[in-house]
Amino acid sequence: MGRKLWLLLIVGVFTAYYIYTPVPENFEEPWKLMWLNAPMKVVLHLATFAEFLGLGHFVDIITSALNTDEVPTSDENVTVTQTKFDDVPVFVYVPKRKSEAPRRAVFYIHGGGWCIGDAASPFYDLLSRWTAERLDAVVVSTNYRLAPKYHFPVQFEDVYSALKWFLQEDILKKYGVNPKRIGVSGDSAGGNLAAAVALQLLHDTNVKIKLKIQALIYPALQPLDFDSPSYQENTHMPVLSRSLMIRFWSEYFTTDRSLEEAMLSKRHVPAQWGHLFQFVNWSSLLPERYVKGHVYHDPTYGSVHLSKKYPGFLDIRAAPLLAEDDKLRGLPLTYVLTCQHDVLRDDGIMYVTRLRNAGVPVTHNHVEDGMHGALSFLKLKISYRLIKEYISWLKENL
Numbered sequence: 001m002g003r004k005l006w007l008l009l010i011v012g013v014f015t016a017y018y019i020y021t022p023v024p025e026n027f028e029e030p031w032k033l034m035w036l037n038a039p040m041k042v043v044l045h046l047a048t049f050a051e052f053l054g055l056g057h058f059v060d061i062i063t064s065a066l067n068t069d070e071v072p073t074s075d076e077n078v079t080v081t082q083t084k085f086d087d088v089p090v091f092v093y094v095p096k097r098k099s100e101a102p103r104r105a106v107f108y109i110h111g112g113g114w115c116i117g118d119a120a121s122p123f124y125d126l127l128s129r130w131t132a133e134r135l136d137a138v139v140v141s142t143n144y145r146l147a148p149k150y151h152f153p154v155q156f157e158d159v160y161s162a163l164k165w166f167l168q169e170d171i172l173k174k175y176g177v178n179p180k181r182i183g184v185s186g187d188s189a190g191g192n193l194a195a196a197v198a199l200q201l202l203h204d205t206n207v208k209i210k211l212k213i214q215a216l217i218y219p220a221l222q223p224l225d226f227d228s229p230s231y232q233e234n235t236h237m238p239v240l241s242r243s244l245m246i247r248f249w250s251e252y253f254t255t256d257r258s259l260e261e262a263m264l265s266k267r268h269v270p271a272q273w274g275h276l277f278q279f280v281n282w283s284s285l286l287p288e289r290y291v292k293g294h295v296y297h298d299p300t301y302g303s304v305h306l307s308k309k310y311p312g313f314l315d316i317r318a319a320p321l322l323a324e325d326d327k328l329r330g331l332p333l334t335y336v337l338t339c340q341h342d343v344l345r346d347d348g349i350m351y352v353t354r355l356r357n358a359g360v361p362v363t364h365n366h367v368e369d370g371m372h373g374a375l376s377f378l379k380l381k382i383s384y385r386l387i388k389e390y391i392s393w394l395k396e397n398l
């Protein structure tokens with residue numbers, strides 16, 4: 001074979017490798033998803049390789065590939081303002097049309113594994129704009145400082161400070177918000193932060209104004225058990241693999257890779273914290289149809305050293321699913337969206353069970369043909385369908 005032919009063959013194999021990703025049969029637009037996933041696959045591999053060569057931190061390389069310079073601007077229907085709530089940068093979306101009564105408000109927290117993502121990115125901008133417009137609501141879309149530069153509890157505290165700032169009577173008045181109709185919402189790591197701040201606020205006696213709802217879109221809720229059926233079934237699923245999720249969790253607490261290694265080999269939790277496994281016990285908390293043939297194995301334990309150094313991963317502000325029943329009681333009406341083909345599916349479903357056991361009213365929207373990040377793929381039909389379902393739930397319940 002000639003040299004050109006060889007070259008063509010090599011390029012062809014690489015292209016096929018990056019484009020072809022096995023996806024479940026019930027995906028509506030499998031080839032389109034593969035096509036959209038290919039650049040992400042390339043970026044992840046490049047980042048892993050560059051980090052291996054010592055050229056930079058994995059997350060920094062991904063961030064530089066994803067960076068958006070766009071800043072949300074006002075349009076004919078919505079006024080967008082960039083401001084700070086207690087030093088935390090936020091965008092505020094206010095509908096332009098006149099309103100007779102004070103409006104509802106959604107405080108939105110973007111996802112990205114506590115490491116990446118930006119409220120200014122096109123998807124979050126669009127979601128906030130549509131929520132403001134279709135709900136006739138004020139939307140606050142917050143940013144927060146990210147890993148690897150900042151670790152827990154910085155992300156949590158930034159979001160909580162901004163939320164508390166917003167929940168002051170004079171601030172709500174300024175934006176024309178009805179203090180009885182405010183909700184928090186977020187997706188993925190943002191869903192984690194939304195659940196965490198809702199829980200913190202419930203027990204914070206210094207804040208008088210409380211939430212009416214919390215909406216959690218495929219949230220990450222616990223870093224103890226990475227072998228739930230959904231983690232096992234979706235180990236290599238596009239967008240979010242098991243290993244990437246574990247990397248995100250460990251980066252939330254530290255850049256020291258020994259925590260990640262311990263998480264991968266199930267040695268991060270010391271025996272003295274073994275009682276926490278009851279709160280993430282999928283054998284008792286998942287309905288049978290999600291457990292299917294999976295067999296629950298008792299947890300394995302490691303030394304106390306890591307949990308002493310990085311106590312964050314046992315903290316309910318990072319892992320709301322680890323909260324005791326008493327702590328969950330009294331949480332506001334909750335919407336949980338889970339996707340069948342998502343490592344985080346069982347985190348969400350276990351939270352649904354635990355909230356209901358604690359007497360919290362929950363709407364569970366389980367998406368059989370969904371994968372992690374489904375709302376944000378604006379080139380796929382599923383995105384519009386799920387955004388519509390989410391916004392109509394808010395319309396009825398907020």
Ligand SMILES: *[C@@H]1O[C@H](CO)[C@@H](O)[C@H](O)[C@H]1NC(C)=O
Nearest residue numbers: 074075076077078129130133
């Ligand atoms: C503004 O609202 C109108 C009426 O709902 C809609 O047709 C139009 O597309 C909106 N404009 C933008 C920029 O979204």
Ligand SMILES: *[C@@H]1O[C@H](CO)[C@@H](O)[C@H](O)[C@H]1NC(C)=O
Nearest residue numbers: 277278281283284296298299
């Ligand atoms: C998990 O639940 C199963 C079934 O209810 C039970 O047999 C097992 O002891 C539980 N394990 C832990 C660690 O909570």
